[in-house]
Amino acid sequence: MKVAFFGFGSCEGCRYRVVNELHKLAGESGIEIVREPLLGLSADxxxxxxxxxxxxxxxxxxxxxxxREKAKLVVALGSCALLGETSTLGYRLGLRIEEYVKDGYADAVPVHQVIKVDSYVRGCPASVDELVRLLKTLVAGFPPLRYERRFDYERAxxxxxxxxxxxxxxxxxxxxxxxxxLCAQLDVHALTQAYxxxxxxxxxxxxxxxxxxxxIRCGLCAAYCPVSALRYRSDVEGALELAKRGGKAVIxxxxxxxxAEALRVKPGQVVSLLRELGFSEVEVVDPxxxxxxxxxxxxxxxxxxxWIRQKFPEAASFVKPHMKLAAGEDTVVISACAARKEDHxxxxxAHELVEIAKWSRIVLEDLPDEPxxxxxxxxxxxxxxxEECKAAIESFMKEPSGTLILQICPGGCAQGSGMPYRLLSQR
Known part of the structure; x- marks a missing residue:
């Protein structure tokens, strides 16, 4: 049985994987690869x-x-052939559609929407073992299973x-x-599932x-991960070192x-907590x-x-630089937003501060309530x-007036990436 490989809108990762594991095909009698440009076999x-x-x-x-006319059977290899994924990635990353129209990718579709497909090998990248099983089935004279689902019982x-x-x-x-x-809710799609x-x-x-x-480095995925498989950078040790040296805290x-809500104390007592930890000065600011x-x-x-640069590049003239909290070298910033870690x-x-309070063994109820x-x-x-940000930006571009703060997290900063975990509604 002669097998020919063809590549269209993809990263070619599936075919590279086949080439890297070619020994699995080479040892099978009755299977001959007659076309694979990655191997130098590109003749008609x-x-x-x-x-x-x-x-x-x-x-x-x-x-x-x-x-399709030439082949007796057609196999769609990998997620791109099955779902049309890679060629739609530009839309999900917020790239301008003109680039895809120009290159002919504006209407990329799965293979089965253009021709009849006899069988599929799923995955990103596709499983070579499953491809070998399928080809062996065909060599043996059995019909292909169009929606065959086989699982390898080992973890990637x-x-x-x-x-x-x-x-x-x-x-x-x-x-x-x-x-x-969550990433999809933000219309970012920087995370997906593979294999x-x-x-x-x-x-x-x-x-x-x-x-x-x-x-967009919002950190929301890390906040909602129940097993800490995703984590944002921790500056807790550096913050405690500054506290020991009598540094300043900007919260x-x-x-x-x-x-205060997570610790069941008053906001003024949280200020006292920071002083108890060693900070010589505590400043409360409202962005x-x-x-x-x-x-x-x-x-x-x-x-x-x-996010705005990705989704609304045409709004650049209306957008001011993002808000930063003024902080010197010996200053710790405490925020409900993990993205602030990029600034300082x-x-x-706030979640990390709650954890510090628990570790400190300070009796919070006895702390004074500072005014x-x-x-x-x-x-x-x-x-x-x-959704609210999209509507607000479109409205503002039509009638620019006033000051509009954009908070991209669903529910705003009250459900943001730096919130104490017990206050996150979806966690």
Whole structure:
């Protein structure tokens, strides 16, 4: 049986995997690879089975139809051929559609939407073992199973992605899918699932580094991960070292309030807690009040800034730099937003402050309730969540007026990545 491999809209990872594990095919009698450009076999020749990798775009349709006419059987290899995934990645990363129209990828579709497909080999990358089983079945004269589902009962090798802000360790992952769903809610899609069956793992598309995959580094996935397979950078040790040296703590008003709620104390007692830990000065700030009177679209953090650049590049002239908390060298920033860690080191979240309070064994109820000055943020509007942010940006571009703070996390910063875990509704 002569087998020919063809590649269209994909990263070619499935075919590279076949080439890397060629010994599994070479040892099978009755199977001959007559076409595979990756092996230098690209001549037009006769074949019985066509194995097609990748999605089909406008410019590929005629060639794919000719392959179907020539082949007795057609096998779709990998997730791109089955679902059309890679060629739609540009949309999910917020790239401009003109680039895809120009290159003929605007309407990429799975192979079966263009021609009849006799069988599938699923996965990203596809399983070579499953491909070998399928080809052996065909050599033996049995009909292909179009929707065959076979699972390899071994776990894929553990994958670790770490960019200094966010770390993914698939060895801890239970594949609950929360992180993938949350990322999709933000319309970011920087996380997905790869492989299949018992080998499924959570990773970035094509296992790219986080930022290259479109990650806005909000940290929301880490906050909602129930097993810490995803974690954002911890600055707790650095913060405690500064506290020992009598450094300064700058805490956001929201972080102060949610920490108090999680610890079941008053906000003023949280200020006393920080002093008890060793900070010589504690400053309470409200980013919303700092933005009052500035005008324009103001991203709450660097995460919102990245999100706007991806989704609304045409709004660039209306967007101000994201809000940063003024902090010197001997200062710790405490925020309800993990994305603040990109602005200053050390920065700890409200969740981390709650954990520090538990470790410290300080009797919180005995701490004095320090008075807090009133902070006003009048005239500032807030858009919370991706859908509300989209609508607010579109409206603002039509009638630009006032100050609009953008908080991308679903539910706003009250359900953000730095919140104490017990206060997160979906955790």
């Amino acid at each position: 020749t006769e074949y019985d089975v066509a194995v097609i990798e990748g999605s089909v775009s406008t410019r590929d349709i005629e060639e794919v139809k000719k392959i 090798a553990d994958l670790v992605l770490d960019d200094g802000f966010l770390k993914l360790d698939t060895g801890k992952c239970i594949v609950c899918g929360r992180c993938v769903d 299949r069956g018992f080998r499924v793992i959570v990773t970035t598309p094509a296992q790219l580094p986080f930022v290259e995959a479109g990650c 956001e008003r929201l972080a102060l309030e949610v920490t 919303l009040a700092l933005a009052a009177g500035l005008g324009g679209l103001i991203p709450f953090s660097s995460a919102e800034e990245r 080191t050390p920065t700890i979240t 807090l000055s009133a902070i006003s943020a009048s005239g500032v509007k807030v858009a919370a969540g991706p």
